[in-house]
Amino acid sequence: MILLKLTVENFRQFRGKQEIQFFTPSKEDANVTVVFGENGRGKTGLFRAIVFCLFGERRLSQDGDVPHDELQLVNVSALEANPDKPVKTVVELEFSHRDSHYRLRRAILGMQDDGRIIEEEDEIRLFVTPASGNTQQVPTTEINEVIDSILDRRVKDYFLFDGEKIERLTRASIEQRREISAGIRNLLNVDALETAIKAVGRVTRGLERELSGASHEELSRLLKRLGDNEEEQTRAGKRLDELAHEIRLARQEIEKTDKELEKFNEIRHLLERRKSLEQELSELEQQAAEALSEMKNLVCKASALIVAPTVISVYEHIDHQKQKGEIPSEIRRDLIERILEEKLCICGSSVCEGSDAYTHIIEWLKRTSDVSTQDAALNLWRYLSEVRNHFSDDADLTEKRLQQYGNIRSAIANVNRSLENVSNQIGTSERHDATKLDEHRKKLQENIISLEANARVTQSQLEQLQQENDRLRALLKEEKLKVGRNDELSRRSILARDTQDALNDIYSQFTREIKDMISESATLLFRDLLDQEGRENLRTIIVNEDYSLQVLDRYKKPFLANISAGQRQIMSISFIAALARIAARGSKIEIPLFMDTPFGRLSYEHRQNLINQVPTFASQWILLATDTEFRRQEAQLLKNSGKWGKFFMLRSTKDGNTEIVEQDISSALAILRDEEAYQ
Template identity: 30%
Template sequence: MKIRSIELENFKQYKNKQIIQFSTNENNITIIKGNNGEGKTTLFRAIIFCLFGELKLPQDTENDLDLVNILSLKHNQPLPVRAYVKTIIEENQKIYEIERSIESIMKNDQIITSENTDIEIKIIEKDGNINPNIIKNEEKAQKIINNLLNKDIKDFFFFDGEKIENLINSDNKSKKEIKNGILKLSKIDKLEKIIDILNVSISKYNKEIKRYNLDTKLQAKNIELDKLEKNIKNKEYELEKNYKEKNYITKELNYIELKLVENIKAKENLNTLKILKEQKNKIDKRLNDLKNESLEYIKGKNITLLLLDKIERCYEEIKILKKEDKIQNYSIELIDELLENKKCICGNPIHKNSESYNKLLELKNNYSESDYKRFYEDFYINLKILKESKKSKKDRISKILKNINESKDDREKILIQIETLEEKLSNLSSEKLSNLDNSENTLKSLKKDLINNEAGIQNLEKEMKILKIKKTDLLNEIEKLEKEEKEIKNLSIKKKYLNNFLKTINEIKDNYIQKVRTTLSEESTNMTKKLINEKDKNLIDSIKINDKYEISLNSQGHDFLANLSAGQKHLVSLSFIYALAKIANENNEENTLSIPLIMDTPFGRLSSEHRKSIIENVPQFCSQWILLVTDTELEDKTKSIIKNTNYFGKYYEINKKNEYISIIENKTNLFGGNYFD
């Protein structure tokens, strides 16, 4: 199957008729570039709408639900406007022209959209003649389209590149999608239908046997079997409930761990803020103590501190007068005492008529007593004492003032830091702050709950295993009793044949599923190792798909899948799709995927090395590769890689004229020129 072209008109922002011719030859890559909001995803949506009639995508918001061009609706109100998408598909030398349309009307600026869509399929046969039977019935049309591409597996080949890694998650939805994909592509679903038919037939025979066996041991065994099956069903319900609880706990754990990582800086800021506030309080106390101490120095007589400069100046002037002998600094009593004792102050004797003795006599004769002499002496001594005392106090006050200024500076710096942190934390409500403090305790509690949950699951699985063994034994007993019942001999024989046939079919199915899982595992592993970069190849021992359709990545004996980056999960998912393609094309000698691969935003989460690997390998197993890319995805290096693969076919750009109109321009001729160089 290859998509030749798509034509659309009045479909969302494509007001005027737009046509894209996809590359269908060996150059199987078609690139459509458009930035966000220009209409790239609309093309993806248009193909899904045309083939399957789906009006919205999983990621849609309310604004995305209007499929008819709003500008056309405004210009034509209150008349209806028809939007259509036509897709031309080639399959087994037949051409299918599939056109789907929808109508909307605008009244008083309110858009009313028809609940139904119209479809029309024209088939051009191998000989080139148009089949006269144009299909307009939705049910018949879907049968034809499902033969081209089954709706249940479309998401494996038409997908958003940024969400492809969701394919390998372990949730129930992903497991169901993987199971459906494996069953559909490997044709196992046909065996399942046969098994369902056989089970219905066996159930009918069981009812007949019970009806004819009311008074026998077989009746009692069948009643016991019913109770046992109900018990098994109850256990299965409990087990499913526990698995749901496990998924919920796991999601909560992941959410809280993510929030703890996101808010670890906030927590650090809170601790820093607390420390800063404690430091501020200490500085405030120190300032208060210094203030009180300074007040003590300016109380009472300490007012003389203000006269310290004048005291020092007066002291120095008297000191100069004394030095110049303008003020006598000795008393007459001292001279008389020295003359009488004939002994110097230093202890040496003073002899009569000696030079020292005569000098003392001269001083005595020249001595003049003044009313101010003793005043100067006392004043000079008191000034000296006062000067030394006040200078000490002044030094202390200077030190206090210095400490006050330094403390104020420190306080101002801390206040700035506190204000900065409080501004950073302003977006955190008190409830969020409280939740942040409790997150670690909640995380511990959830981990404990998860351990208990897993223990409960393990116990239930053990009980289920025992019950199933009992059921098998009971079925064997019933089979033995059935043989002994002559009245139901024929029914028992028929039932036996059916059970044997069912057993054989189940064995075939189980063996084939095992083979398919093995093939999927091997092909997924090989392709992943081919796509992933060299340094990460040692991380992958093998990729496994278990009987619950869960994908695991074994690395040195451990499941490493949860530790993969988004880009690595992207590669594993692509490898799994490639493996599915191998299963679907088991008998195809070309060994290529017969279904087109359409990827919206394919490279968003990939490193340049991973991009290169995908671009070089995907075209080799894919018959047609349609890429809906943004400008950032199609940077020069990526363009160069695409050009060097020799698989490039066609290139289009989406040109957004305004909010309501985008056009598609064929820029294929520019791909090989300076435009990409």
């Protein structure tokens, strides 16, 4: 099966009609398509579109227990733009399989109703064009059968490598065993055998109930104990499933919590920056208040600067008079007036009117003033002299305070702008509940530890019950032979039990063969994908009897607990690829492999091996990557391999949707960043 083209219309994040062409006929060997975009832009949504188109299913394995009505497929923006009209969502997939061309179209109608979104199936069509070139439309009732013959829906989850599945397979836990068991169960394709085992089991229990009513005390006792034991086994098995389910839910909740914490971590530097800016703003506001208070104290002095020219002029005038001796007068006014009255100078000479001496004395009298006026003038001169001396200092201080206050207000304005910018980057979610999220995560982790401990106890109990079951069956068989050699009911009961055991043995043998096939295939892939150091130390991947995975070292000793995170991821990828290869019934994986950000914990050599090897054992590889996963180094490796055919970018639009944009492969090297950019 080769995917050729996917067309989506109003599907999830993709508003309007958009398409991805996976395959170029002129480049048949270029079987790698890279879909590049940020988390949340719709990379997994494209895989969901393919699964929906092929099987009519909207749920993926990573959706967990998300309610069905929350898995909406119709584009919300299209619904909001047409509030009273139905919106049609269409997914069309073109693919080839064994020289035939297929075009599958599936559509649903969605509509808003009182705040709810209602979706219902609208159409499904399948057109097949064989090598002869005569296109035929497959009847609607036969479409599912045709698709299942090409790709069994039970193995659909094994052509998507998502981070969650890879992570589950790296843990030696009940989740790992359940995941592997489910994968192998889907590969067995033994529905008829399982139906036969269940049917024979019902017959056996019915016969044994009849036999227990006979007058055989020991036989009745054994049958009751066996029945009780099998009921306990059933309960223990259900309890294990419940524990695995609870652990899975807890891990999903941890994953959701981690995503919230990651969002918090993404803005941690912004929150710290905002806190620092708010502290700086508080300090600046305090400085501005103090500067303003100091400026108020300078009002009187500063106001004097307004009349400074007048003050200086008055001072200079008085000082000039003082310099000339007019203030204070050289001779007191009362003395001059007494001389003029007595007409007698202090030296005893007479002063007659009209004489030169009289004229000079009159001139003196004109230049003198009364004592109070002269004292006031002298006091004003002294005060103005002091004031004038402070003018320069007061002017400098006032100017300094004004500049200081202006600088503070300018700094406040800058901080406010920075705060607004940081707040816009942070958004409306303050995420002050990070501490609560951490506490919630710790409680979830503690709960998982408790659940896993209970699972180990339950698993041990189940193993003990199975051993007791085997023992009781052997005793029951002997007792039936003792009491019923000539008893038709006993012979029929023994035959039914033997038939059930034989069918279970066949099932177990088939399961062991599949396990061995998976181990062999996974080991070959593992050896190809490992780096040099890993190939020297690690040898084999095996699937244990209890469905757990194990890695053996060169001495054939269990080594899983000691391998690195990158080696664990390579082990998981090898196992899932082995499942896909066996599902394809060949040495080459004939179904498209989607890998969602598979490079997370891998070293450069592991990445290099993955890029070089996957295109050789997969018919088609669609790599869903982010900028931290797919960098310039990986792009160069992939380009050099000659297997890279298509490159698409998922870009955010103004309305929050996603636009699919095809880019030339050579442009990727300019778009992507180097590894150093992430250090």
